Amino acid sequence: MGDIAIKVENLSKAYQLGDFGTGTLSRDIERKWALLRGKEDPFLKIGEANDRATAGTSDIVWSLKDINFEINKGDAVGVIGRNGAGKSTLLKVLSRVTVPTAGSVKIMGRVASLLEVGTGFHPELTGRENIFLNGAILGMRKHEIKKHFDAIVDFAGVERYIDTPVKRYSSGMYVRLAFAVAAHLESEILIVDEVLAVGDAEFQKKCLGKMGEVSKGEGRTVLFVSHNMAAISNLCSKSILLKHGQLQTMDYTHTVIDKYIRTGENNDGQVNLEDLIVKQKSTKAGFYALRLLSRSKGITADFAINEDVIIEIEYDVYEDGTTIQPSIHLLDNLDTCIFATFSAPSASSTVDPFYKKPLQKGRYRSTCVIPGNYLNDKNYKINAFLVPENMADMAVAESVLAFTVIETGDMRKEFTGDWWGVVRPKLSWNTEAIIA
């Protein structure tokens, strides 16, 4: 039962990589010529998945490939996937910002999409003027905006400043007003991209509440993209999992989130000798392989936030009697070193029996564990070092491994906003009354 609100059939979207400026004219002519003769576009190669890690052979990337799904009227559906999985492209196609390369989308009802808060706000105009302008940009008629005007102003809490140009607004007020307009759209289908990452925690709660009201109370269809698993699981009964532009699953949200965390998005997590790019070689020892492991699924590059990240370094020692000190730097996306660690007894929580021990020629494996509930839900990189007694002779492999820590919602029961910081340790908290 239930009428279908959105029906997506064989939807694909290709993007061209690289420079558009040079050579496009000659390429355009070549393409037109091929199409004229009834041949396929020579620059479109079907069958190449959108995998950023491995360089493709053509510079066309399929951001979405053969997507099929149906959404029933009144459902709230979450879209889950890693960066570059095609989530935003899917929303862009559904909200008609761009056209698909192949396939079709059929929609029943009016669509309002919210890919950004405050699109088209003009700083010189007053709050009142911007409500009308923004509402109209989002597809509302003037009389509809008039009808909801008081509710919008009330929701945003900006009564006093409604006739002030929005350039004088605080950023919080600006965002509140912008979301308020969007929240009061009269559309049967609402498409929302990660817009809740803005504003303060209280307002985020209000937004989520409003969106819940929209989908549950008013029976409107909602499509919601977020990295915030807690928000998705609160709001959406069903979810879609995208990976490299392909639809992995569409199921109940908790099943999908589970799958998202369990199946590593790419099985990287491991670099072997042949792929290893060593920045500096040593005469005493050399890397053999580097690996990232999780206790639940072995080699992976995706870790749930509460999981231990196990880093293995395998290396060959070239001479008898060498001492080798393996060491690791953890970096964030901006190459800032978050910490450096090595196995010295005073710097390690466990005792490494091979510390400072002269080694026989052969292969060794050192393991380091970053505990769960310590990192934030971000991307991290690792630099690895093999340091012999003469430190200048060390082997260096920079950014050899990258991994992603994924939100499970475990630490998100109270706060759903953007979590600041490069790490997110669980610390001990206590409050006592001093004067009461």
Next chain:
Amino acid sequence: MELNTPHQEWDLEIKPHDTVFNLHLKDVWNYRDLLWLLVRRDFVSFYKQTVLGPLWFFIQPIFTTIVFTFIFGNLAGISTDNIPKPLFYMAGTIAWNYFADCLTKTSTVFKDNANIFGKVYFPRLIMPLSIVFSNLVKFGVQFALFLIVFVYYLIQYHYFPENLEPGEKVEPNLLLLLFPVLIIFMAILGLGLGLIITALTTKYRDLAFVVTFGMQLLMYATPVIYPYAEALKKSYHLVVTLNPMTGLIETFRYGFTGGGQFYLWPFIYSIVASLVLFMIGLIIFNKVEKDFVDTV
């Protein structure tokens, strides 16, 4: 998956290819409120935090007219078809400015609105249309100024002819009634060319540079500072004749002042050329708007 719903009617179908001639005009109509709000936005944001406000609309044509009268009228001594010089130049200037503004502003519409186009759907044609209407507001204000000058010279001509230079006349005629048509076609021509250029600039950026100085050159190929009759005497008059603005500006000036003569064929040519360029512009724009977000 249930597939037993073939009878379901869809409100919207998103497909990769649409026929070239589906211009989504119904959609444009549905968004008409947005059109007015954008025009209002342009107007309000233009004069906010300025001292003189909308008065700025007057200042530009007044000074252009003064400078043109001095340089081209008095120094160079170019004929003005027996039309009082300020009236002649002001008519040319405001009409040319309207056309030129429509063209230059629409020619950057994709570039200027890349951000908003990338975030929300509305019929893209709304943006260039709002530019044309915003400019129409500006033109209206300037036209009022022109009317004042026009009435002034009309009174001079009828009651104080001794104040005018010998031979100068102001004789409005029936072609004055074409005025609204002329304005619409100037808009259509400017819009059409602007749409073609903006569609092409999404791929070939160079065109944007051509527009800025191209418009200056084009003005000299249009009877703004000289009458068409003067150009006809020269060997290169074909350039001026082929310019679709020529017929429009000449007719506009002739209707109000009766100076020179009415050129029927250039006028018809202007109308046809405007319509053709407008249709081409619409079709190209419509084709490019669909996925320009991916390339910009």
